[in-house]
Amino acid sequence: MMSKFCKKCGTELNDDAKFCTSCGERMEQEVVVRSNITGNSFPGISKRSIPLAIILSIVTCAIYTLYWEVKLTDEMNKLLGKTNATSGVMALIYTIITCGIYGIYWLYKMGQNVDEVKGKTGDTGILYLILGFIGLGIIPLALIQDTINDKLDGVY
Known part of the structure; x- marks a missing residue:
């Protein structure tokens, strides 16, 4: 199963959400999809060299x-x-x-x-x-x- 998360704050959202219910961030191009099975992805955190x-x-x-x-x-x-x-x-x-x-x-x-x-x-x-x-x-x-x-x- 896949879930939609706000890229800015990580709040889980409805698939049809246009704005984040927590921080108000616009959701066009601003989502991170994370698998509930693996759980290895963390919204808003990126690797750094x-x-x-x-x-x-x-x-x-x-x-x-x-x-x-x-x-x-x-x-x-x-x-x-x-x-x-x-x-x-x-x-x-x-x-x-x-x-x-x-x-x-x-x-x-x-x-x-x-x-x-x-x-x-x-x-x-x-x-x-x-x-x-x-x-x-x-x-x-x-x-x-x-x-x-x-x-x-x-x-x-």
């Missing part, structure tokens, strides 16, 4: 990194169905307001989310926290992106 993201982060003097962190946060929240979790934009604002302290906490929480996506209990959050403390914060970003890419490929 990790080497390209790292190169863009370096070339833009970390400006792309800020965008990447926002996207990772929002995509992880969608994967886990955390509708009331802190959005990527708010996480970025909190990081700026706290001069980076929230960013360290964010790494820890994202590590816990990675463990949740993989269906295991572990200390990934502590690993990401340590990498952030020693100035290697781009490594957790790459690992988080790898987890999202793997989830979209149906690995987990």
Whole structure:
């Protein structure tokens, strides 16, 4: 059986819907069809090239990194169905307001989310926290992106 979903917010829609009942997005050319049998497709989440993201982060003097962190946060929240979790934009604002302290906490929480996506209990959050403390914060970003890419490929 096939279902129709809003590409913007992921809400399931009637086949004849012209607009999303949740966000109001126009449905012409804006739908994602997902099989209820496989469940491997996630509306609004796309794979990202990790080497390209790292190169863009370096070339833009970390400006792309800020965008990447926002996207990772929002995509992880969608994967886990955390509708009331802190959005990527708010996480970025909190990081700026706290001069980076929230960013360290964010790494820890994202590590816990990675463990949740993989269906295991572990200390990934502590690993990401340590990498952030020693100035290697781009490594957790790459690992988080790898987890999202793997989830979209149906690995987990």
